[in-house]
Amino acid sequence: xxxxxxxxxxxAREAGVSRATVSRVMNGRSTVDPDLASRVREVAAGxxxxxxxxxxxxxxxxxxxxxxxxxxxGNPMFQQVLRGANQxxxxxxxxxxxxxxxxxxxxxxxxxxxxxxxxxALILCSPRMPEDELxxxxxxxxxxxxxxxxxxxxxxxxxxVDYAAGIRDLxxxxxxxxxxxxxxxxxxxxxxxxxxRVRSLDAVAAQYPHVCLTRADCGSxxxxxxxxxxxxxxxxxxxxxAFNDLVAFGLLGKLNExxxxxxxxxxxxxxxxxxxxxxxxxxxxxxxxxxxxxGRHAWERLHQLLEGEPESPSLHLRPRxxxxxxxxxxxxxxxxxxxxxxxxxR
Amino acid sequence: xxxxxxxxxxxAREAGVSRATVSRVMNGRSTVDPDLASRVREVAAGxxxxxxxxxxxxxxxxxxxxxxxxxxxGNPMFQQVLRGANQxxxxxxxxxxxxxxxxxxxxxxxxxxxxxxxxxALILCSPRMPEDELxxxxxxxxxxxxxxxxxxxxxxxxxxVDYAAGIRDLxxxxxxxxxxxxxxxxxxxxxxxxxxRVRSLDAVAAQYPHVCLTRADCGSxxxxxxxxxxxxxxxxxxxxxAFNDLVAFGLLGKLNExxxxxxxxxxxxxxxxxxxxxxxxxxxxxxxxxxxxxGRHAWERLHQLLEGEPESPSLHLRPRxxxxxxxxxxxxxxxxxxxxxxxxxR
DNA sequence: TTGTATGCGTTATCAT
DNA sequence: ATGATAACGCATACAA
Numbered sequence: 001x002x003x004x005x006x007x008x009x010x011x012a013r014e015a016g017v018s019r020a021t022v023s024r025v026m027n028g029r030s031t032v033d034p035d036l037a038s039r040v041r042e043v044a045a046g047x048x049x050x051x052x053x054x055x056x057x058x059x060x061x062x063x064x065x066x067x068x069x070x071x072x073x074g075n076p077m078f079q080q081v082l083r084g085a086n087q088x089x090x091x092x093x094x095x096x097x098x099x100x101x102x103x104x105x106x107x108x109x110x111x112x113x114x115x116x117x118x119x120x121a122l123i124l125c126s127p128r129m130p131e132d133e134l135x136x137x138x139x140x141x142x143x144x145x146x147x148x149x150x151x152x153x154x155x156x157x158x159x160x161v162d163y164a165a166g167i168r169d170l171x172x173x174x175x176x177x178x179x180x181x182x183x184x185x186x187x188x189x190x191x192x193x194x195x196x197r198v199r200s201l202d203a204v205a206a207q208y209p210h211v212c213l214t215r216a217d218c219g220s221x222x223x224x225x226x227x228x229x230x231x232x233x234x235x236x237x238x239x240x241x242a243f244n245d246l247v248a249f250g251l252l253g254k255l256n257e258x259x260x261x262x263x264x265x266x267x268x269x270x271x272x273x274x275x276x277x278x279x280x281x282x283x284x285x286x287x288x289x290x291x292x293x294x295g296r297h298a299w300e301r302l303h304q305l306l307e308g309e310p311e312s313p314s315l316h317l318r319p320r321x322x323x324x325x326x327x328x329x330x331x332x333x334x335x336x337x338x339x340x341x342x343x344x345x346r
Numbered sequence: 347x348x349x350x351x352x353x354x355x356x357x358a359r360e361a362g363v364s365r366a367t368v369s370r371v372m373n374g375r376s377t378v379d380p381d382l383a384s385r386v387r388e389v390a391a392g393x394x395x396x397x398x399x400x401x402x403x404x405x406x407x408x409x410x411x412x413x414x415x416x417x418x419x420g421n422p423m424f425q426q427v428l429r430g431a432n433q434x435x436x437x438x439x440x441x442x443x444x445x446x447x448x449x450x451x452x453x454x455x456x457x458x459x460x461x462x463x464x465x466x467a468l469i470l471c472s473p474r475m476p477e478d479e480l481x482x483x484x485x486x487x488x489x490x491x492x493x494x495x496x497x498x499x500x501x502x503x504x505x506x507v508d509y510a511a512g513i514r515d516l517x518x519x520x521x522x523x524x525x526x527x528x529x530x531x532x533x534x535x536x537x538x539x540x541x542x543r544v545r546s547l548d549a550v551a552a553q554y555p556h557v558c559l560t561r562a563d564c565g566s567x568x569x570x571x572x573x574x575x576x577x578x579x580x581x582x583x584x585x586x587x588a589f590n591d592l593v594a595f596g597l598l599g600k601l602n603e604x605x606x607x608x609x610x611x612x613x614x615x616x617x618x619x620x621x622x623x624x625x626x627x628x629x630x631x632x633x634x635x636x637x638x639x640x641g642r643h644a645w646e647r648l649h650q651l652l653e654g655e656p657e658s659p660s661l662h663l664r665p666r667x668x669x670x671x672x673x674x675x676x677x678x679x680x681x682x683x684x685x686x687x688x689x690x691x692r
Numbered sequence: 693t694t695g696t697a698t699g700c701g702t703t704a705t706c707a708t
Numbered sequence: 709a710t711g712a713t714a715a716c717g718c719a720t721a722c723a724a
Contacts, residue, residue, distance in 0.1 A: 007717055018695045023719055033693060048486070053464045054403045055717030058700050063400060065443070065464065073429040074621075083419040086446050095443050095464060097411070100432050118399045118411065118441060140394070222621055253625030275420075275568055279599030281627035353701055364711045369703060379709060401701030404716050 006047040015043040026051055065095050066302060067115035068123045069108065073100040075220065076274045077244070077291055081125050081147065084295025092303060094120075105129050105190055109137050116141040121306055123147060123298045128190040143305035147298050149192050151314075157301045159294065159315040163193045163271075164200035166287040166319035170241055170269055171204045171213070173285070173321055178330035179239040179267060180211045185218035185228055185251070187243035194243060201241075212237075218247055225250025229258060238266060238330045245270035245277050245286055252280055252326065263328030273322055282325035289319045352393040361389040372397055411441050412648060413461035414469045415454065419446040421566065422620040423590070423637055427471055427493065430641025438649060440466075451475050451536055455483050462487040467652055469493060469644045474536040489651035491644050495538050497660075503647045505640065505661040509539045509617075510546035512633040512665035516587055516615055517550045517559070519631075519667055524676035525585040525613060526557045531564035531574055531597070533589035540589060547587075558583075564593055571596025575604060584612060584676045591616035591623050591632055598626055598672065609674030619668055628671035635665045 008026075012019040017040060024032050025040040032040075043049075057063040068085060070078035086096045097119055099111045105128035116122050122144040127134055131152055138144060138154040146158040167184075174182055184201055187194035198215065205213040216231045218224045225247035232240055232251065242248035248270030255262055262268055262282055270277060273288035297315060304312065354372075358365040363386060370378050371386040389395075403409040414431055416424035432442045443465055445457045451474035462468050468490040473480055477498055484490060484500040492504040513530075520528055530547055533540035544561065551559040562577045564570045571593035578586055578597065588594035594616030601608055608614055608628055616623060619634035643661060650658065 008719095009717080019718080020695060020697095020720075021693090024694090027719080031693065036693085050463060051719095052404075052717050054400060054409060055700090056719080057400045058398075058404050058702090058716085059718045059720085061700075063464075073425065073432060079419065079425050082444070083446065086419060086444055087448065090446070095445070095461065097441050097443050098428070098432055099441070100429065100436070102433065115441065117396060118409075222625055226625065249622065250625055253627065253629070256627045257629075276595065276622055279568055279572065279596055281599065281602045283599070283603075354703095355701080365702080366704085366711060366713095367709090370710090373703085377709060382709085397703095398701050401716090402703075404700085404718090405702040405704080407716075 006049040011044050011047055011049050015040045062120045064093055065097055065119045066121045067097045067099055067119040069099040069112050070125045071101055071128055072103050077272055078125055080291035081295035084292030085299045088296040088299040109133050112137050112141055121302050145298050145301045147294060157311055159297050161289050162316045162318045163196040167197040167200045168204055169321050170287050174239045175208055175211055181237040182213045183235045183237040183240045184215045185240060185242045185247055186215055187220045218243060220244060222246045222250035226254045229254045240268050242270050245272045245274045248284055249280060262326050267327040269327050285324045285327040286322055287319035288322045290317055352395040357390050357393055357395050361386045408466045410439055411443055411465045412467045413443045413445055413465040415445040415458050416471045417447055417474055418449050423618055424471055426637035427641035430638030431469060431645045434642040434645040455479050458483050458487055467648050469648060491647045493640060493644050503657055505643050507635050508662045508664045509542040513543040513546045514550055515667050516633050520585045521554060521557055527583040528559050529581045529583040529586045530561045531586060531588045531593055532561055533566045564589060566590060568592045568596035572600045575600045586614050588616050591618045591620045594630055595626060608672050613673040615673050631670045631673040632668055633665035634668045636663055
């Protein structure tokens, strides 16, 4: 039942030529007699022949496949990066093999290396593994491009979102609205972009002595935001910067349920500008990160490497503030919601 | 610079054995002397050797890779199916190659066939291509499992969501709440699951003579729902069943902006129960579809085929009603919002 | 322009 | 238990 797949040899025999000629025809080599070529093409079509990708891969030393490692396929950020990279790669005749470490950093190295064995190159997206491990992986998987992580001096092309500038812009947006007590809901400790944001916010705090900028560990998922209500209300802040839109979204949902008005009582901002942000209630102020572009650029960098082109410098995409309805002027009452007493958690 | 990858021959030479022995050791064949085996393993480790996946694929006739075709990687439904399938496949040592037809049905056949050339098997998820084309693809890509599409009598394993039962349950939930004028915001015409819903709703309409069930073309994206406001308000219905949560979500966002109260003025229900549904405002009533399970089951079916196990019957997953806050009792006022006059669009 | 012969890296068959 | 050798299906250097 398993339908036999014709080989180049069968086409050659049926067409009365050598396998080399068939190969030349299939690869569009112009050095072959037009009549012969068309006959070969006919036979090939009749047999429904197409060259084996695997055999071709072995012979040529390249598979036209690239691997993409992400920390979590459930995260819209990485989904979009995959989507963008896949579209660009497809246009170039490449396919993408996915590797999802499901937020287990200790699996990343093995996943990456194994994936590289099947592919011509790798895209490492927001790898969470420690620096020394990453350096080793980079050394043994070349060519590889990094997304949202520094190349540890390995010279691997890296492109990243300038989270530091982004979170600063966002904080200043809030400060400009009169907020003086801000809370940052931090993402996973292993996230490099989270670290960048924390550092940047420290700088902002130093620059604006009159604003109090606190931080609380939270996470990167919707539910982390949903569960952060008590921490948020207990913090006595008037504005919160969530690690990402997911967290902001979860928080918004819980806030709406609890009857806390946004932005009148509390301003909420996200990060990433995922598709849902615009349709949240209220529509979510966030920093727009061109996620699909990130994937597309990652592919293009990789393609350059595969084509032996000279390396181009790192690319830093700067997020853009998208001010919507979830942020507004700070409430007059200093100290935020905690002075309400009845809304204080517990 | 491109770090040389050691071959089995080098390991064999350095260990002073034949390639066959190295191969046996690497594959854990027990027929090899323990001392020799450990020496080979040492040399292999020292050289950082691991068998070439490509060469192995050619020799064995299998690549331990499966392809997954989806209509749109931007759609949470397919993202989750990919995620579920990938996790299951990874556990079994397989990898997934993605193919995204970006909602261009005419590309599906080629994408599927090309992907199959690189893989051992295929998962076709909600293919939009016409029946005859699908039949041809199925015939030439075996083994393949279908998700949310009938196997055209080809005997390919199929698993699907019972959208007919699901939409019926949802409609009856609404009818049970007293709604007598329902609107279905239809998805893409090429979607088989949309067709199933339409048929099922026709049956429901026949069964409940006192309810008026209308339909409007809409789409499958958030923005399609967002733009459906006029159609919805103009329809004079008290409850709308969206093609999926995305559409419901977009509609909800616009409804909130327009000041239409949900569910007091209008009930809105989605389909799929994506992660965001629970956190919508108001939280979205929807039919829960176990999307990751769908992907996992698809992989398991495929794995059975790959292992030569007997085919198991088609699996139909029945969605489960998740009644949240976006649906409620029908407004007293018959005819819905249009009687308001001032809210009538245009 | 076309064919012959060889290599790609591995596994499997068949000796020994 | 181990080794020589022939596939696997294709591309290419070289010869004709």
